[in-house]
Amino acid sequence: MVRYALVRGALLIAGLLVSSVLIFLTLRVFPGDVAQLIAGTQASPTEVEALRESLGLNRPLVAQYTDWIGGIFRGDLGTSLLSGASVGEELFLKAQVTVPLGIMSLLIAILIAVPFGILAAILRGRRGGTALSVGAQTLAAVPVVWAGMMLIVVFSVWLGWLPPQGFPRTGWSTPGRAIESLLLPALTIGIVEGAMLMRFVRSATLQAAGQDFVRTAAAKGLTRTRALIQHGIPAVGLSIITVLGLQVAGIIVGSVVIEQLFTLPGIGRMLVADVGTRDLIKVQSELLVLTGFVLVVGFVVDLVHRAIDPRQREAA
Amino acid sequence: MLRRTRRLALISALAAAAVVLSACSGTPDQAPSTSPGKPDPDATLHVGLVLEPSNLDIRHTSGAAIEQILIDNIYEGLVTRTQENEIEGRLASDYEVSEDGLTYTFTLNDGILFHDGTALTSADVVASYETVRTDATVQGNAEFAAVESVTAPDATTVEITLSEPNQNFLFALTGPAGLVFKKGDKTDLKTAENGTGPFTLTRWNKGSTITFARNDDYWGEKAGVAEVEFQYIPDFTAGVNAAIAGDVDVLTAVDPNLASQLEGDFTLTKGRTTDKATLAFNNKKAPLDDVRVREALRLAIDHDALIEAVGAGTTLYGPIPELDPGYEDLSDVVPYDPEKAKELLAEAGQEDLELTLTIPTFYGTTVPKVLISDFEKVGVTLDVDSVEFPAWLEDVYTNHDYDLSFVLHVEPRDFGNFANPDYYFGYDNAEVQDLYSQAQAEVDPDKSAELLAQAARLVSEDHAADWLYNGETITAVSPIVSGFPEDSINSRINLAGVTVSAEK
Numbered sequence: 001m002v003r004y005a006l007v008r009g010a011l012l013i014a015g016l017l018v019s020s021v022l023i024f025l026t027l028r029v030f031p032g033d034v035a036q037l038i039a040g041t042q043a044s045p046t047e048v049e050a051l052r053e054s055l056g057l058n059r060p061l062v063a064q065y066t067d068w069i070g071g072i073f074r075g076d077l078g079t080s081l082l083s084g085a086s087v088g089e090e091l092f093l094k095a096q097v098t099v100p101l102g103i104m105s106l107l108i109a110i111l112i113a114v115p116f117g118i119l120a121a122i123l124r125g126r127r128g129g130t131a132l133s134v135g136a137q138t139l140a141a142v143p144v145v146w147a148g149m150m151l152i153v154v155f156s157v158w159l160g161w162l163p164p165q166g167f168p169r170t171g172w173s174t175p176g177r178a179i180e181s182l183l184l185p186a187l188t189i190g191i192v193e194g195a196m197l198m199r200f201v202r203s204a205t206l207q208a209a210g211q212d213f214v215r216t217a218a219a220k221g222l223t224r225t226r227a228l229i230q231h232g233i234p235a236v237g238l239s240i241i242t243v244l245g246l247q248v249a250g251i252i253v254g255s256v257v258i259e260q261l262f263t264l265p266g267i268g269r270m271l272v273a274d275v276g277t278r279d280l281i282k283v284q285s286e287l288l289v290l291t292g293f294v295l296v297v298g299f300v301v302d303l304v305h306r307a308i309d310p311r312q313r314e315a316a
Numbered sequence: 317m318l319r320r321t322r323r324l325a326l327i328s329a330l331a332a333a334a335v336v337l338s339a340c341s342g343t344p345d346q347a348p349s350t351s352p353g354k355p356d357p358d359a360t361l362h363v364g365l366v367l368e369p370s371n372l373d374i375r376h377t378s379g380a381a382i383e384q385i386l387i388d389n390i391y392e393g394l395v396t397r398t399q400e401n402e403i404e405g406r407l408a409s410d411y412e413v414s415e416d417g418l419t420y421t422f423t424l425n426d427g428i429l430f431h432d433g434t435a436l437t438s439a440d441v442v443a444s445y446e447t448v449r450t451d452a453t454v455q456g457n458a459e460f461a462a463v464e465s466v467t468a469p470d471a472t473t474v475e476i477t478l479s480e481p482n483q484n485f486l487f488a489l490t491g492p493a494g495l496v497f498k499k500g501d502k503t504d505l506k507t508a509e510n511g512t513g514p515f516t517l518t519r520w521n522k523g524s525t526i527t528f529a530r531n532d533d534y535w536g537e538k539a540g541v542a543e544v545e546f547q548y549i550p551d552f553t554a555g556v557n558a559a560i561a562g563d564v565d566v567l568t569a570v571d572p573n574l575a576s577q578l579e580g581d582f583t584l585t586k587g588r589t590t591d592k593a594t595l596a597f598n599n600k601k602a603p604l605d606d607v608r609v610r611e612a613l614r615l616a617i618d619h620d621a622l623i624e625a626v627g628a629g630t631t632l633y634g635p636i637p638e639l640d641p642g643y644e645d646l647s648d649v650v651p652y653d654p655e656k657a658k659e660l661l662a663e664a665g666q667e668d669l670e671l672t673l674t675i676p677t678f679y680g681t682t683v684p685k686v687l688i689s690d691f692e693k694v695g696v697t698l699d700v701d702s703v704e705f706p707a708w709l710e711d712v713y714t715n716h717d718y719d720l721s722f723v724l725h726v727e728p729r730d731f732g733n734f735a736n737p738d739y740y741f742g743y744d745n746a747e748v749q750d751l752y753s754q755a756q757a758e759v760d761p762d763k764s765a766e767l768l769a770q771a772a773r774l775v776s777e778d779h780a781a782d783w784l785y786n787g788e789t790i791t792a793v794s795p796i797v798s799g800f801p802e803d804s805i806n807s808r809i810n811l812a813g814v815t816v817s818a819e820k
Contacts, residue, residue: 030706030707031706031709031710032704032705032707032708032709033706033709034704034706036706036709036713036714037705037706037709038377038378039378040378040379041709041713041723041727042727042733043726043729044458045454045714047457047458050452050453055454080370082370082371083370083371083506084371084373084375084506085371085506085522090522093522093523131436163615165551165554166551166554169524169525169547169563262551263551263554265523274778275360276704276705276706277370277706278706301547
């Protein structure tokens, strides 16, 4: 187990390093730079060049890269080229919108997926089961943006229950309003992700239903449904955790789109804005933090899985 | 070629563009519903703005968003400019320009204090301007290119000598270049300040609000409100909602589309600006190097209809807007005439012309749509290439790789771009360049303006570009507020004379 964790940990670090190089290089492909943007449309090429030099954008790529990654190893995510503000601090600030949004989305996804997934499995072959499956299939195929717009139309425009966009200026000091403004976006991601997860729960449940221990329980006199719920579902739980880990990546991607749509001041919106202003050091660090987050979730899920599931240990 | 202003055009352009670029009919000005009550000296003024500065270091960062709130309120220069873009003394009670236009003598007002309590002397002015002159990373360095020396004959006098007369120099001093900072100050200007203005900075809640408090030790007339809170609301609908909900007393840069929602509760003012919505022609690239093609394109545009579609703005047929010296009504140069446009295109052998318009994404689709349909009527197919602003800067501005381009040029007095053959317009006319340098060197402002007007007419007659409209900015002001400036507020909001009454 320890050896596995070490190998898996080394892989995680290697993955991060490779990602950092990829992030660094791909961002260099963008046309335009922040120096030109700061200088504006009245600046001469020499002035822009002077600015570029003072910002350190003239230095060789290798030096720029090692500086950046060196800072990260010391826990310094760098400073914004435009504002001179600490990237780490701003990420922390924006995370106060994005993290609650992610958690709410995940909870909604689970609340939808688990009961309906199991129900769909139990009702397999019956009309209700088919309807649930088709519904999940359809919802999972819906683009997040469209789902968001539909929810805005229904809950904000028609019913007037929830704000269509924005986050209270006062932030979490008015928790009620903060939660209110996150509900629709979380619902949007949660429904789409939940529909995808539901299909997985359904098939995992069905698979469990076919397992020997469930059949044994049924043979001992439990109804098929009860056998499934009492013995099958707990076994399914583990694989759901794995899929949830993957789901986190989907929620992060979803939040970039959703924060744009609902004008939420979170990490996704910050990322889009920073790409727009070519604040590359900031974008690099933000992307690396997000990549790192997804990789770490994967790492933890793998370890947990291995620690819990005896079959995997034997296979190793 | 002098580059007088260096500011982040993106920011101001964005704000101004978003204000005017949306299809709707004009909004009628609204008379105040009630007359303002008695001013409350303890009141807080809440102002809604669109674009927040990226930092507050006005010495090193360009951008209308910074200048808009900091100049005159927090920091002051020897001179400043009025809403009409006219120059007047500020820290200087008096100034004199020598006959040859080379020596500027300023006399400082009495009792000026920095916010930390230190008295301002001419030595602070000399130190500030020496920095601008010698440090290339400081805003306005290029504008000080002709400055030979800055000296202080005594504690209240500052003398600046130029190597050659420069009609624009005094105007440059109204911008970031002219601001006076304390000599040897160690304040971190990115987040704090030590100015001399009627307000002090109390708090900056990044991404949300900036708060000013009245400076009770101000050397001049004290501000009319105890506190000002700027709320940054990047979304236009959210801004209008905030105004309706009573969160802001003044909303700047109101989207013309949404203005009608504020009628009744607010007075809507339409302010003049120096924003020139410029349809640039690549004068160096075929077929736009042919003046007949350029003229045809201008004749094909129905400017009045375009302004109606945009929702705000006035016509502008030349490179100089009304608020700048040298303005002249040039509408006679290109009356709307699609038939003549077709003839000119035929004459130039360009009957099946296909052109690309490169436009930054934040300007929306109203202008391109109108242009496509106007050009179609004269047989020109317009492809629209909507790109991110940094990509626009690289392709169009730096590499000059474009046919037609659209950008809102917001800087005042930027006519020099048409006298610079290396500017992205690629317009090269020796006569214009000559007139412009004469205008710069001319000591008499009226004569200088006259020369500029001549040059501007030449540029328009050469159809170096088309000026689609002169931008207007809509401001919604609550009846409890009085004295809020109307014109040029996308570059300056002078709050000293604003008051708020306790009740409606």
